[in-house]
Amino acid sequence: MIAKRENDTVVFIFSGLERKVLERIILSLLESYKLSPEQIDRKVAAVWYSTRGSEKAGMSADETADWVKQLHGVRTGRIEFLQKCLTQLTRRNQGPFSLTVPVQNAEGLMTALNDHRLLLAAHHDIGETEMALRSFAAMSKLPPDQQAALCEIEFLAYIIDELLQLLQGSA
Amino acid sequence: METETLPEITEDTKERVENAFEKNWNVIVWNDPVNLMNYVVFVFMKVLAFPKEKATKHMLEVHHQGKSCVATETREKAELYHQQLQGFGLNVTIERAES
Numbered sequence: 110m111i112a113k114r115e116n117d118t119v120v121f122i123f124s125g126l127e128r129k130v131l132e133r134i135i136l137s138l139l140e141s142y143k144l145s146p147e148q149i150d151r152k153v154a155a156v157w158y159s160t161r162g163s164e165k166a167g168m169s170a171d172e173t174a175d176w177v178k179q180l181h182g183v184r185t186g187r188i189e190f191l192q193k194c195l196t197q198l199t200r201r202n203q204g205p206f207s208l209t210v211p212v213q214n215a216e217g218l219m220t221a222l223n224d225h226r227l228l229l230a231a232h233h234d235i236g237e238t239e240m241a242l243r244s245f246a247a248m249s250k251l252p253p254d255q256q257a258a259l260c261e262i263e264f265l266a267y268i269i270d271e272l273l274q275l276l277q278g279s280a
Numbered sequence: 281m282e283t284e285t286l287p288e289i290t291e292d293t294k295e296r297v298e299n300a301f302e303k304n305w306n307v308i309v310w311n312d313p314v315n316l317m318n319y320v321v322f323v324f325m326k327v328l329a330f331p332k333e334k335a336t337k338h339m340l341e342v343h344h345q346g347k348s349c350v351a352t353e354t355r356e357k358a359e360l361y362h363q364q365l366q367g368f369g370l371n372v373t374i375e376r377a378e379s
Contacts, residue, residue, distance in 0.1 A: 162362050162373040166305075166355075176363070183367040216326075223319060223369050230314045237313040266316055273318050 112271035119215045119275050121208040121268075128206040130264060132198045135191055138225050142184045142191070146177050152231040157184070157224065187221050190214050212276070219272045222265045233258040305358035307351040310371040311342050323368045324350065327361060352377055 111122040123131065141149060146158040158180050163173045197208050210218055229235065233255050240262075242248050248256055309320075317339055324335035328350055341348035351361055358374045365372045 157369075159366065159371070161371075162366065165373045165375055166359070166362070179363060180366060219319075220368055223315065226314050227369050235314075240313040262314070269316060269319055273322055276322070 110267065110271070112268070112275060114212075114275045117212050119210045119212060119272065121210070121271075123206045123208065125206065127264075128198055130261065131208075131268075132195065134222070134225050134261065134265070135195045135198065138221055138228075139188060139191055139195070141228060142188050146181050150228075150232055152234075153228050156227050156231045184224070187217050190217055191221055194218065215272055215276055219269050219276075222269055226262045226265050226269075229258040229262050235259065235262070300356070301354060303353050303357075304377045305353055305355050305374050306349045306377045307353065307358050307361045307365070308347050308373050308375065309338070309342050309350050309365060310373070311346045312371045315369060317343065320370065323365065323370060327364045327368065 110124070110127050113120050141153070146154050149157070158177045160173050160177065163176045168176065194208060194210070198206065230240070235255060235258060239251065239255060239259060242251075242259070248259060251259070320339045320342065321332065321335045324330045324338055325332060328335075330338070330350075338348045338350050350365075351358065353361065355374075362372050362374045
């Protein structure tokens with residue numbers, strides 16, 4: 110993957126495999142964002158729509174429900190842009206595959222990709238121990254679904270890191 | 281024309297008004313193994329308008345001590361920070377500061 114800033118846009122160039130993985134990730138994100146907090150996987154909901162903070166603040170049930178609704182609204186607000194990214198990624202052409210993101214949307218993309226890292230970790234029970242694994246030998250002892258999830262988490266970390274560097278000074 | 285006088289300000293109203301303006305709510309960010317350190321720094325700079333050094337200091341506090349109090353604000357502002365930080369995927373709570 111190559112990421113570069115061109116004036117008011119961030120341009121990614123992906124290999125065929127990277128494009129395919131990112132396409133699958135964005136499709137999965139879109140599906141998850143469209144689900145209501147009650148419909149989504151319980152473990153993911155506990156992270157994306159955690160009510161720990163509102164409960165600790167002594168909010169009423171109605172206030173908490175409103176709170177969760179607003180958090181869901183933040184996520185559904187990213188759907189239209191993610192759909193545009195998906196359209197670019199699924200454009201059938203001979204490589205290299207590019208994704209051009211306006212700088213004003215780059216933060217939304219980064220947050221959505223981070224959401225997917227949180228989703229994968231929650232869904233596959235990936236915690237501190239698994240995240241700290243650094244050798245292939247140690248990772249290969251994990252169940253296949255956790256190995257695949259960890260690879261995706263690392264791939265997304267790579268994209269987020271690149272985005273953070275390109276966005277420096279825009280925070 | 282009949283005139284009406286304003287009701288007396290009760291102790292209860294006074295207390296509620298004071299509470300609304302008192303900066304006595306802590307915004308706490310908790311450690312989690314998934315969010316990237318530099319992502320957390322970015323979020324602190326973005327939401328709390330921290331300079332990079334301050335954002336990094338609080339991120340390291342979260343990382344090493346398990347949590348960091350990133351702001352002490354009025355209830356309304358603390359709730360706003362809470363929601364914005366949680367919208368970025370951070371693990372956040374707010375609690376009344378001990379007086």
